[in-house]
Amino acid sequence: MSAASSSYRRALAPREWWAHVLAVVLVASAGLLGWWQLEAWQERRAAEAADLTELAPVPLADAFGPDEAFPERALGRPVEITGTWLPAETFLVAAPGATTWVVTPFVDRETGSVLPVVRGALAGDAVRPPAPEGDATLVARLQPSDATVPIPEVAQEVDGDLYSGYAVALAGQPGTEGLTEADVEQLPSPSRFTALRNLLYAIEWWVFGLFAAFIWWRHVRDVAAVPETDPETDPETDPETDPPADEPTEEGAAEDAVPSEP
Structure with missing residues (x-):
């Protein structure tokens, strides 16, 4: 298995699922909340534009x-x-x-x-x-x-x-008898500051969603960068190179074989 495949496998390990689920929830929530604020901004501007057509003639x-x-x-x-x-x-x-x-x-x-x-x-x-x-x-x-x-x-x-x-x-005016009132095609432009707060909230939510996605990407990258330990090749745990502590070494056995002088 290549190193890239191994890194990919570690990033998708069950112990990392919490990070993926959390990222999806945060990004989706931020996107929906931003869209909701954008629609509120558009609706309030349309309402103000309609109100301007009701001014005194x-x-x-x-x-x-x-x-x-x-x-x-x-x-x-x-x-x-x-x-x-x-x-x-x-x-x-x-x-x-x-x-x-x-x-x-x-x-x-x-x-x-x-x-x-x-x-x-x-x-x-x-x-x-x-x-x-x-x-x-x-x-x-x-x-x-x-x-x-x-x-x-x-x-x-x-x-x-x-x-x-x-x-x-307008309906009810002279000359309109027998006809239904026609809708105006173009409405006046509302103030540029109308519902500006809703627009800023929408942008803020989307920025938060991008930040959450960035944090998730950094976490996945960090997990993939951690080297995987293989117990079969790790010299610190290899039984052939690290004999048990209770077994004497060859040097120790030779020293034990030499008789002590009287």
């Missing part, structure tokens, strides 16, 4: 202007808009979750620019309700141009100067 002009790139501060923000519907410009878009959104452009009275408004979603095979007409004031959440409602493509179909984003009307 502000006038559209306070959120961003028609010639302004969509600002991060406006993401998901409820705004109050007053203007006029463009019912003839209504169109449908395929939204996430195999739903269909009904979008009707809305001319802002203050700026004269057009803001596409998602009035709601069609439930199943529901018939699209007629588009609203005339003036209205409604509350909706702002969203930037994205794959669902790409403003550059909408600009090719709608006359007028368009905002760089669109809005998703």
Whole structure:
């Protein structure tokens, strides 16, 4: 048997099983606890992002202007808009979750620019309700141009100067009759310090797991490095080279054979 195989055999000896079991328990526990803290961090940030969409609405002009790139501060923000519907410009878009959104452009009275408004979603095979007409004031959440409602493509179909984003009307607002409320796709970013403690706890648990794995590896290496004693070749225990203490040696026997002088 090679020295490497012998070392490997010693590391897996039954007397070393306690170390392997302990290492598995510590590393697995640290990994699970770290993952739990990471999920708590993500859930708390998502909850704060959702809360930001429930703030009191502000006038559209306070959120961003028609010639302004969509600002991060406006993401998901409820705004109050007053203007006029463009019912003839209504169109449908395929939204996430195999739903269909009904979008009707809305001319802002203050700026004269057009803001596409998602009035709601069609439930199943529901018939699209007629588009609203005339003036209205409604509350909706702002969203930037994205794959669902790409403003550059909408600009090719709608006359007028368009905002760089669109809005998703809240349930119960004018023009939402016969539709279910559409979910906003992008939520505002929570503070970078939100639930930071949970994230740090997750990192701390994973570092502890790595440390436990390192200690286990060092223990296995130390066990494997200990030389194995073979009683058949150990000179200290070899009966051929270490005669029993009660048997006389040849030199002692010769001395005993010499007669003593009178």
